[in-house]
Amino acid sequence: EDQVTQSPEALRLQEGESSSLNCSYTVSGLRGLFWYRQDPGKGPEFLFTLYSAGEEKEKERLKATLTKKESFLHITAPKPEDSATYLCAFGGGAQKLVFGQGTRLTINP
């Protein structure tokens, strides 16, 4: 069965303290692994697409990486404005998007 698990559920960091969020997945026929940022009361904002193992994408303080079983979202020297819920999702053989539960990230000044 296609599924995705994110960890940790919540993460609290000090400003400038780098860390990583994990997204583990099981899917037949991966069409893409996607990362989103969601602020409270708003729709998810698209961040990255990764298609194959070894691929990396970067945007400001965020870098997403992909292996055959996991994806990581690395956050370098985060700022309070990086506080949000980060969601990962994949597109698989069923041609639908399956989302993880999200990681709620809080950056304290």
Place this chain on the structure above:
Amino acid sequence: DGGITQSPKYLFRKEGQNVTLSCEQNLNHDAMYWYRQDPGQGLRLIYYSQIVNDFQKGDIAEGYSVSREKKESFPLTVTSAQKNPTAFYLCASSQQGGTEAFFGQGTRLTVV
């Protein structure tokens, strides 16, 4: 500007009433999706459509119905059969099924 528009942003419904949530996109995307999000939870798939006049049930379709008569529009009806309809509803679209999707700003439905 291209994007996805959901309306209304807030919706109140009395128990026993059906209500329809609107979702329109001008991105020329083939696939559209409806998700439900409860407080502190992830997104659960209600229905999705890969092409006009065709749609499939997601993981929690009971008590919901959809139509896809036009490429740009994918309305969701929350029926009185949905036992716990109070939630945040998100609509999304993608070029093809299973590819990167873009979301609207959501509709918060409250049953009173």
